[in-house]
Amino acid sequence: MAAALLVVLGLVLSIESGSGAGSNITTSKLIVDSKTRLTCTLDSSDTAILGHRWTKGDKVLQEDSEPDLTTQYEVDTHESAGQYFCTFLSEPTGRTAGVNVEGPPKVKAVKKSEHATEGETVVLACKSESFPPVTDWLWYKINDNGVQIFNNASQNKVVMSSETKTELHIQNLDLEADPDEDTGSAPLKSSGHMNDKDKNVRQRNSN
Structure with a gap:
């Protein structure tokens, strides 16, 4: 039998990821070999940038104290699907945008x-x-x-x-x-x- x-x-x-939550933050994704590079760019800032923070859920993935208007983070293309957030640290509050990474x-x-x-x-x-x-x-x-x-x-x-x-x-x-x-x-x-x-x-x- x-x-x-x-x-x-x-x-x-399938859904498309759009621009970040902040109106002056743009986001992009670029696949490089087995990695996906996430980029957030702040068009301008009236206050000093004190650094950047990348998070997924409640977990902080990366944080620095650089003053740049652009920040990047790389994830494994096939193992790291989900919603990522980049935050430009400044006073009095930071500005945050989301980047969606699709996966199997x-x-x-x-x-x-x-x-x-x-x-x-x-x-x-x-x-x-x-x-x-x-x-x-x-x-x-x-x-x-x-x-x-x-x-x-x-x-x-x-x-x-x-x-x-x-x-x-x-x-x-x-x-x-x-x-x-x-x-x-x-x-x-x-x-x-x-x-x-x-x-x-x-x-x-x-x-």
């Missing part, structure tokens, strides 16, 4: 395997760390009959998704109709505008 595969597909939409989806199985018995509810879950974030998830099963897509209209299947996580709830588990221990690895696939990524999840039955 051929193995039945459970696959989840995350689709991301990073999809992971929350748990690589699940154990269940007849009649129980099984939850298969995957999470995504990507920018832009995932907008659509698709769970489907591959077997000898082709591809079977699961949604909330499917019998005993419920899909719950957000930008960062998706769950497939298999209710009242039927060991004959639903995938079992013999299915082996189930590829978890996420496709975006950058490329595709495959991960594995597995469902097992407890005896």
